[in-house]
Amino acid sequence: MPAKTGALKILFLLLGMCLLVLLLFLGIFSASLSTIAVSPDRYKPMVVSEVYADKGDKIGEFYELRRKVVPLNKIPKVVINAFIAAEDAQFLSHKGIDLRGILRASIKNFQAGHVVQGGSTITQQVAKSLLLTPEKKFSRKFKELVLAMRLEKNLSKEDILYLYLNEIYLGHGAYGVEAASQNYFGKSVSEITLAEAAILAGLPQAPSRYSPLLNSKAAKERQLYVLKQMVDNGYISKRESLEARDQVLHFYTRSDFNLRFAPYFVEHVRRYLVEKYGNERVLRDGLQVYTTLNLDFQKTANLAIEKGLRDLDKRQGYRGAINHFSDSKKIDTFLEEQTQKEVFEEGNVYQAIVSKVDDGAKKVGVRFGSNTEDLSNQGEIIFQEMRWARKPDLDKYYLEDLIKHPSQALSVGDVIWIRLIQKGTPWHVILEQEPLIQGALLSIDPHTGFIKAMVGGFDYTKSEFNRSIQGQRQVGSSFKPIIYTAALDKGYTTASVITDSPIIYKEGEEALEEKWKPRNFGERFYGDTILADALAFSRNIITIKLVQDIKIDAVTQMAKKLGIKSPLIEDLSMALGSSSFTLEEMCEAFSVFANEGKRTPPIFIQKVVDREGNVLEEYTPPSSQEQVISPQLAYVITHLLKGVIQFGTAKSVSDMKWALAGKTGTTNDYADAWFMGYGPNILTGVWVGFDERRKMGELETGAKSALPIWRDFMKEALKTYENKDFPIPDKIVFMNVDRKSGKIASRKSKYQSSLPFIEGTEPQEEEKLPKTQKAKMKKEEEEQFFKEEIEQ
Incomplete structure (x- = not known):
């Protein structure tokens, strides 16, 4: 005991001498320091840029230092009082430095054998953080003391608290109480309790040592210390302290926020912002980015892709x-x-x-x-x-x-x-098992071009490559609607008859480099077929004959008109989708059909605002959209694509009681599977395949692999909209057509459909079948004609 007392006497003597020296140096340094240039209105620290979905939900953030500045009036009194009690009990009365506090902290730290209480005032900490370099020299400490006193002369206590509570480092990458509250508790600082405030206020001395995520025991001890300080300084009662002590706290293990909901979309946004505003501004200047993404749609898309790819992977x-x-x-x-x-x-x-x-x-x-x-x-x-x-x-x-x-x-x-x-x-x-197969989903509003959901792969943490906008893949039969649009534009109608029969092209013929014998799926040919059925059942031979007749250039020009920017393979193989496009390009092209012939490029950012509230950019819908095909032509192709779902290759989703149109697509060896489909107000495209082109599995077609993903997404997304049919434009007439001959159906026509025609192109001749011909029709031929097929 005497030894302890002697040591304390020596400590007091040394501290007294230090104080005299301190006062001397303060006078010297005070004259040499420049004027204070810190105030709340000049405080522009590095802050987080945030990305929001269409209803205001945060979906991403970019930062160098994770800080979210909040005004003092948004920080609860309980938080302010907790920090004052823990860090600087005399804050409201001292003039920047607290000599008694320094002495008291030194004694407590000496007794404990390690730092348990800081000697710096809150004002000193602000001076150190905002005005001084991080060098560790005696001169720096004296500058800190002088600057603290000057801060007290120039700023109010409220101003100093505002700077302190937004600037201080509180562990796990969080600067300021708002970022720390989100880090540890998953909520804003305005919502935290006394018990949670005591945890935060215990962190400044040693953020890692007292982190509740790393050392729960030390964090609890530090919390109790803060609560005791609050009681001792009259901020809370003993009863409140005990209630806070006993409150069970739930800590939030914060993962990378950008991975939580829409990682591919958020990265797409980041790249755009960096290209336009520069990396430094994106990471430091607190941009507020308002996007088109619908969070509910995105969550549904994530689940649909995961389930679809896992199911496919198991089939392998x-x-x-x-x-x-x-x-x-x-x-x-x-x-x-x-x-x-x-x-x-x-x-x-x-x-x-x-x-x-x-x-x-x-x-x-x-x-x-x-x-x-x-x-x-x-x-x-x-x-x-x-x-x-x-x-x-x-x-x-x-x-x-x-x-x-x-x-x-x-x-x-x-x-x-x-x-x-x-x-x-x-x-x-x-x-x-973890799938090796990949997939992508992109959903847009066809009338505005707003991207509502984007999934670029199975797992962003393993592959950041965005297959919805970066991956170019062969599109297979999903390209056929573009060909049929070109054919209709060149004078074909829904009832035009083309013969489905074998064809062989020699080397050099039709720009082909080698002999080519195209086939239908299933190695069958179906004879005379109307255009509507040829598209619904995805007939290869008929599509090739269409391209040969209307010419390759007509198809190329139509594709470009609809929004395809990638180069096309300009030979007859284009009829089978040999060209490679991105999913985004395909969505833009199909959106023309859903948007009455008007083209709208995909949009993903609605507005960008800087930290001062200035609008840097804002998307304004054009007064008129580019009409690239007529409303009548868009409606006719949409009606044909409704047939794909009602009785064609996508019949497995015909039980969805909505007006829907779409097209399946599969490439050779089942390497790529597509489904592009839409309703009056939403369009969604799905691609599935390996990154390195190879077979997915036997019979893994667009209908088998991509369509189930589309269905799982659309059955939820469609609930947002009114259930209505596609609007019929002027100058469209419907006629009952015989599906064998393409002529006007008679009462005796066995197979007939009501098909749309652009006014003036409807058939004029009625079908008349001789009795002998009708008698020869075999039952098995009838069944084969309407047999549901597996999509190629």
């Missing part, structure tokens, strides 16, 4: 376990580590250990999240739900190659992916 077969553990210690370590980092929720995908494979009972047991025998941490895979787990074989149709026993795919000790389906004892889980 099971590529095996991630890892295998035969050592029980390794299994225990794996499960223990998983317990510490995962929160298990229904619907999510996690890793698990196979604990049992029972071929007799047709079940597989798994363990996850704990090395105990507790059934709440065990799951069961029903064999019927994992029969897809065959060895990959892209040349075999998956339904013909299902496994017969669980042991064909899994063994005890395998580390696998599972999805938690339903909580129980055990959980109901299903086998999963």
Whole structure:
């Protein structure tokens, strides 16, 4: 005890001498320092630029330092008082420096053996942060003291608090109380409680040491210290302190915000902003960017792509376990580590250990999240739900190659992916795997061009390449509507008859480099076919004959008119979609059909505002849109594309009770699958394939691979709109047409449809079938004509 007392006496003596020296140096430095140039109206720190969806939800942020400046009147008193009590109890009464505070802090730190209380006042911390370089010299400390006193003369206490609470570093990349509140609690500082305020106020001394995310025990001790200081200084009562102490806090583990909702879209926005305004301005100047994205649509698109690609990936077969553990210690370590980092929720995908494979009972047991025998941490895979787990074989149709026993795919000790389906004892889980296949979805409002949803791939963290706007892929039969639009523009009608029959082109003929014998899907030919049915059933030969007749240049010009910017392959193979375009280009082209012939380029930013509230740019819809094809032509092609869904290659979505039009597309060897489809107010395109062109699997067509994704998205998105049909423009007439001859249907016509015609182009001759010809019609031929086909 005497030794301790002696040490304190020596400390007091030294501190007294230091104070005398301090006063001397203050006089010297005061004369040499320049005038203070800091005030709230001049305070322009680096702040976060934020990106918002169409209804004001934040979807992205760009920054060098993560700071969000808030006015003092938006910061609750409880937060202000917590920081004053913890950092500078005499703040409201001192003139910039607190000599007694320095002395008191020195004693407490000496007694504790480490820093528990800072000696700098809040004003000193502001001076240090805003006016001084980070060099560690004695002269810097004296400058800090002088500047603190000058700040007190020039600014009010409220001004100093405003600067301090927005400038201070509070850990995990957060500067200022607003960014820190969002970091730790997932909400604005205006919403936090006393208990949460005490956590924040405990951070300035050592943000990492007292971080509740890194050291919960130290953070709690620091919180109790802050609460005690608030009681001692009269800011709260003892009862309030105890209530705050006992409040259970839920901390928010902040991931990269840009990955949360629409990573591909946010990156698309960032690139645009950097190109236009420069990287420094985007990262430092707090731009407010208002976009066209609909957050609900985006969430639906994310789910649709994930489900569709996982389903397709399973049809390709099971590529095996991630890892295998035969050592029980390794299994225990794996499960223990998983317990510490995962929160298990229904619907999510996690890793698990196979604990049992029972071929007799047709079940597989798994363990996850704990090395105990507790059934709440065990799951069961029903064999019927994992029969897809065959060895990959892209040349075999998956339904013909299902496994017969669980042991064909899994063994005890395998580390696998599972999805938690339903909580129980055990959980109901299903086998999963990370897809290798990729996909993209782009949804736009065809009347404004506003992009409402964008998905550029399965997982942005593994591949930032945006397949919706950057990836050029062969479009297959999804290009046919552009060809048919050109044909209708050249005088063809919905009832024009073309013969579906074999053709062979020699080398050099029609600009071809080698002999070509095109085929229909299924190796069949269907004879005389009206244009409406040729598009609905995606007849290859008829489309080639159309291109040959109207000429390649007519198709090229129509494609460019509709918004295709990529170069086209200008030979007859263009009829089968041999050219490669982006999904964005295809959406722009199809939007012309949905928008009554008017072309509107895709728009993704509505407004950009700087930190002062000045509007830097704002999208203003043009008074009139470019009419690239007539409303009548747009309506006719839309009607034909309705047939694709009603009875053609996309018939699997005909049960959706909406007016819908669209076109499937598949390339050779099932390498690319497309579906482009729209209603009166929304258009969505989907592409699926590997990044390096290769077969996806047997019969993986546009209808099989892309259409289900489109359906899952559109069935939710369409709920936003009124259920109505496409508007019929003037000068459109409907006639009942015989689907064999293309003539006006008679009462005796067996196969007829009501088709639209641009006024003056409708058929004039009525179909008259001889009785002998009608008698010869075979039942099987009738069935074949209308047989639902698999899309090519």
